[in-house]
Amino acid sequence: MAVYTEVSDEALRAFLGDYDIGGLIAFRGIxxxxxxxxxxxxxxxxxxxxxxxxxxxxxxxxxYFLGLMEHLAARGLACPTPVRGRDGQAxxxxxxxxxxxxxxxxxxxxxxxxxxxxxxxGLALARLHAxxxxxVGRRPNALGPAGWAPLLEACRSRGDEVQPGLMAQLEAQHAxxxxxxxxxxxVGQIHADLFPDNVFFLPDAEGRPRVxxxxxxYFACTDxxxxxxxxxxxxxxxxxxxxxxxxxxxxxxxxxxxIRPLDPAEAAALPVLCRGAALRFLLTRLFDWTHTPADALxxxxxxxxxxxxxxxxxxxxxxxxIGA
Amino acid sequence: MAVYTEVSDEALRAFLGDYDIGGLIAFRGIxxxxxxxxxxxxxxxxxxxxxxxxxxxxxxxxxYFLGLMEHLAARGLACPTPVRGRDGQAxxxxxxxxxxxxxxxxxxxxxxxxxxxxxxxGLALARLHAxxxxxVGRRPNALGPAGWAPLLEACRSRGDEVQPGLMAQLEAQHAxxxxxxxxxxxVGQIHADLFPDNVFFLPDAEGRPRVxxxxxxYFACTDxxxxxxxxxxxxxxxxxxxxxxxxxxxxxxxxxxxIRPLDPAEAAALPVLCRGAALRFLLTRLFDWTHTPADALxxxxxxxxxxxxxxxxxxxxxxxxIGA
Numbered sequence: 001m002a003v004y005t006e007v008s009d010e011a012l013r014a015f016l017g018d019y020d021i022g023g024l025i026a027f028r029g030i031x032x033x034x035x036x037x038x039x040x041x042x043x044x045x046x047x048x049x050x051x052x053x054x055x056x057x058x059x060x061x062x063x064y065f066l067g068l069m070e071h072l073a074a075r076g077l078a079c080p081t082p083v084r085g086r087d088g089q090a091x092x093x094x095x096x097x098x099x100x101x102x103x104x105x106x107x108x109x110x111x112x113x114x115x116x117x118x119x120x121x122g123l124a125l126a127r128l129h130a131x132x133x134x135x136v137g138r139r140p141n142a143l144g145p146a147g148w149a150p151l152l153e154a155c156r157s158r159g160d161e162v163q164p165g166l167m168a169q170l171e172a173q174h175a176x177x178x179x180x181x182x183x184x185x186x187v188g189q190i191h192a193d194l195f196p197d198n199v200f201f202l203p204d205a206e207g208r209p210r211v212x213x214x215x216x217x218y219f220a221c222t223d224x225x226x227x228x229x230x231x232x233x234x235x236x237x238x239x240x241x242x243x244x245x246x247x248x249x250x251x252x253x254x255x256x257x258x259i260r261p262l263d264p265a266e267a268a269a270l271p272v273l274c275r276g277a278a279l280r281f282l283l284t285r286l287f288d289w290t291h292t293p294a295d296a297l298x299x300x301x302x303x304x305x306x307x308x309x310x311x312x313x314x315x316x317x318x319x320x321x322i323g324a
Numbered sequence: 325m326a327v328y329t330e331v332s333d334e335a336l337r338a339f340l341g342d343y344d345i346g347g348l349i350a351f352r353g354i355x356x357x358x359x360x361x362x363x364x365x366x367x368x369x370x371x372x373x374x375x376x377x378x379x380x381x382x383x384x385x386x387x388y389f390l391g392l393m394e395h396l397a398a399r400g401l402a403c404p405t406p407v408r409g410r411d412g413q414a415x416x417x418x419x420x421x422x423x424x425x426x427x428x429x430x431x432x433x434x435x436x437x438x439x440x441x442x443x444x445x446g447l448a449l450a451r452l453h454a455x456x457x458x459x460v461g462r463r464p465n466a467l468g469p470a471g472w473a474p475l476l477e478a479c480r481s482r483g484d485e486v487q488p489g490l491m492a493q494l495e496a497q498h499a500x501x502x503x504x505x506x507x508x509x510x511v512g513q514i515h516a517d518l519f520p521d522n523v524f525f526l527p528d529a530e531g532r533p534r535v536x537x538x539x540x541x542y543f544a545c546t547d548x549x550x551x552x553x554x555x556x557x558x559x560x561x562x563x564x565x566x567x568x569x570x571x572x573x574x575x576x577x578x579x580x581x582x583i584r585p586l587d588p589a590e591a592a593a594l595p596v597l598c599r600g601a602a603l604r605f606l607l608t609r610l611f612d613w614t615h616t617p618a619d620a621l622x623x624x625x626x627x628x629x630x631x632x633x634x635x636x637x638x639x640x641x642x643x644x645x646i647g648a
Contacts, residue, residue: 008435009525025526027432028364029355040352040364042430106366108351111332201333202349 005037005052007095015094018085019101021045035218037097040104047104049080052097057218059098064137065217066090066100068189073103075131077124078213080105105213107200113236116209118248121199122255124211125191125232129225129260132189141192141221143280145181148174151283158290162303170282173310177276182224182269190228193219195235226266229256230273233322234281234309242308249323267324274313274322282306329361329376331419339418342409343425345369359542361421364428371428373404376421381542383422388461389541390414390424392513399455401448402429402537429537431524437560441533442572445523446579448535449515449556453549453584456513465516465545467604469505472498475607482614486627494606497634501600506548506593514552517543519559550590553580554597557646558605558633566632573647591648598637598646606630 007015007027016024022044030038030049037052053062066082070090073081080102082090091100110117141147152167152174159167191198193216200213229252237249253262262270285303316322331339331351340348346368354362354373361376377386390406394414397405404426406414415424434441465471476491476498483491515522517540524537553576561573577586609627640646 006435009432010436012432023527024432026428026430026524030364031353031355040354104350106350108333108336108348111330112334200350203347 004054005095005097007039007050007052011095015092015099016043018087018092019083020086021048021083021101041101048083048101049104050094050099050101052094052099053218054097057098061139062091062098062100064139065220067137068132068135068220069102069217071135071137072128072131077128077131078105078211079128079217080213080215105200105215107202107212109197109200110209111196113196113248114209115245115248115251117196117201118236118251119255120201120209120211121194121232121236122252122257123259124199124214125194125228125252126256126259128191128214129188129228135189137189137222139221141190141223141227143192143219143284144221144223144227145178145276148178148279148283151287155283155286155290159286162286162289163307166286166307169307170279170286173275173279173314176314177272177279180272181276182265182272185224185226185266185269186263187222188225190221190223190225191217191219192221192223192228192231194228194232224266224269224273225260226262226269227273227277229253229262230270230277233270233274234277234306234313237323238309238312244312244322246321246323253323262324267319270319270322270324271313271316274316275310278306278310278313282310328378329419329421331363331374331376335419339416339423340367342411342416343407344410345372345407345425365425372407372425373428374418374423374425376418376423377542378421381422385463386415386422386424388463389544391461392456392459392544393426393541395459395461396452396455397427401452401455402535403452403541404429404537404539429524429539431526431536433521433524434533435520437520437572438533439569439572439575441520441523441525442560442575443579444525444533444535445518445556445560446576446581447583448523448538449518449552449576450580450583452515452538453512453552459513461513461546463545465514465547465551467516467543467608468545468547468551469502469600472502472603472607475611479607479610479614483610486610486613487631490610490631493631494603497599497603497638500638501596501603504596505600506589506596509548509550509590509593510587511546512549514545514547514549515541515543516545516547516552516555518552518556548590548593548597549584550586550593551597551601553577553586554594554601557594557598558601558630558637561647562633562636568636568646570645570647577647586648591643594643594646594648595637595640598640599634602630602634602637606634 026042028040030040035056036054039050041048041050069079070082072079083101084090156167198216201209202212204210233249237245239245282303285301289303350366352364354364359380360378363374365372365374393403394406396403407425408414522540525533526536528534557573561569563569606627609625613627
């Protein structure tokens with residue numbers, strides 16, 4: 001996956017001619033990533049990742065994403081750093097697609113999340129939020145509360161094929177979440193998609209995992225900082241059997257708060273933010289499930305995984321029950 | 325694609341503990357390759373490719389493949405070299421699959437084949453044949469003439485769904501090819517799948533392409549050496565519009581023969597070997613097309629591309645018409 005657009009060698013060489021990163025040594029498609037085409041690129045100047053932005057990405061938003069990554073990297077966050085060409089531009093065209101070269105990050109994403117990953121994750125997320133505080137770009141969260149009604153509408157005709165009665169449940173949850181959605185919480189630049197495959201780890205000198213890099217900022221936006229925590233609680237704290245691992249949640253939240261303590265309103269809002277995050281991933285998965293041709297190349301992720309998470313968070317009464 | 329089996333970090337670290345190649349630095353799925361799961365692996369000792377052999381590969385055959393690669397590399401061919409662990413073994417188990425680590429090869433495979441690629445290709449193929457001459461392993465070509473009848477049988481019930489009348493054409497071609505198949509030509513170790521995505525190139529000092537590596541030996545076998553040439557004529561010499569590029573064929577064959585001249589019987593047999601190679605790729609594609617669930621993750625390649633090639637080669641009267 002994640003190679004939707006093939007790049008001819010001539011086009012690649014011409015493209016690299018616009019950069020000062022040396023000559024081409026190797027070029028391989030990367031299997032990871034779903035939205036864009038990614039290539040591992042090695043030149044005499046080092047290792048890079050070349051991304052071709054595919055149709056789901058709005059070209060007008062790329063300067064926000066690339067600018068944010070450059071800003072965060074300049075403040076010491078280990079994230080892909082866009083490489084500027086000789087003309088000073090980081091964004092150009094290749095094979096009919098917007099394209100950019102970023103630095104390569106070392107590390108391995110955890111195929112199985114262990115409790116020891118959670119404190120480093122919390123620290124990395126808080127550092128990301130702190131480093132983004134003075135970034136001037138703004139991007140609304142297209143998949144935030146305002147984006148859910150259109151997604152629901154788009155899923156309505158076929159959603160119940162996935163599970164009878166699903167759409168009625170989602171309509172009810174949607175209304176309840178919107179009614180309880182917090183208004184006045186701290187806002188900043190958030191990653192908004194910080195799943196395990198977007199966080200690389202390497203062992204420190206004692207063999208404990210530390211975060212070596214955070215990747216894939218193409219859902220990043222300007223929204224409630226605590227929503228990023230809610231995404232992580234969804235993405236990192238459920239066991240394969242569906243159980244919520246409170247130990248993992250507490251470890252992440254405690255580490256996060258050593259850098260940015262949550263204010264009481266943020267902590268109190270975590271349960272509904274978690275419900276919103278669960279609904280967001282449920283809806284995009286359901287959209288893909290009902291709109292992707294069955295023979296397409298993309299993996300269709302199970303929407304019902306997030307229905308179970310949504311139900312779990314809907315019965316949570318206090319933030320303490322999910323680690324805050 | 326080409327990541328069918330996920331490897332947990334713990335399992336990967338334990339696996340690497342059996343080698344003297346240093347500590348884990350990075351680990352990414354590679355999008356290329358269809359049969360197996362491939363990962364780009366970086367350790368403090370260098371860059372490698374980790375392959376997990378999936379269900380199409382017979383474990384009993386892996387020692388032949390790995391032994392051949394080691395043999396060819398020892399004779400100077402740029403191909404993946406299996407890395408032996410501390411116990412001297414190159415083949416072990418990971419995540420429930422047979423697995424091996426090989427060296428990483430620099431270079432880029434040509435997304436668009438140019439005439440300048442063909443002489444280096446011919447030289448690389450002849451060198452592969454020469455380097456394999458004293459390898460003692462033997463593996464029958466499972467997709468050679470003896471393998472076609474079972475494939476035809478397996479495609480019979482649904483093959484005509486791809487094109488009405490297809491199976492009758494293939495039966496006729498199959499009979500004609502078997503009747504004309506040469507018996508007593510030089511035999512050796514052949515790659516048997518030398519498509520452009522299995523040959524890496526880098527520019528030489530003058531900017532001309534040279535072969536920097538040949539990969540994916542998992543169809544390699546002991547068969548007619550000239551059959552490998554026939555595979556390349558199928559895989560490298562047709563233009564996107566379906567036309568056969570005689571200039572490319574001649575360049576490859578001339579370069580090949582500077583190292584291993586074809587004997588007259590081999591040259592004369594090339595047209596039927598090309599028909600056989602076209603039938604082989606047609607049949608495996610047709611098998612995949614008719615046996616792969618429509619929603620599977622693998623790309624189903626068009627079988628009819630090889631019907632057009634088969635028809636082209638069927639009307640060739642002399643080897644000179646295809647470059648020999």
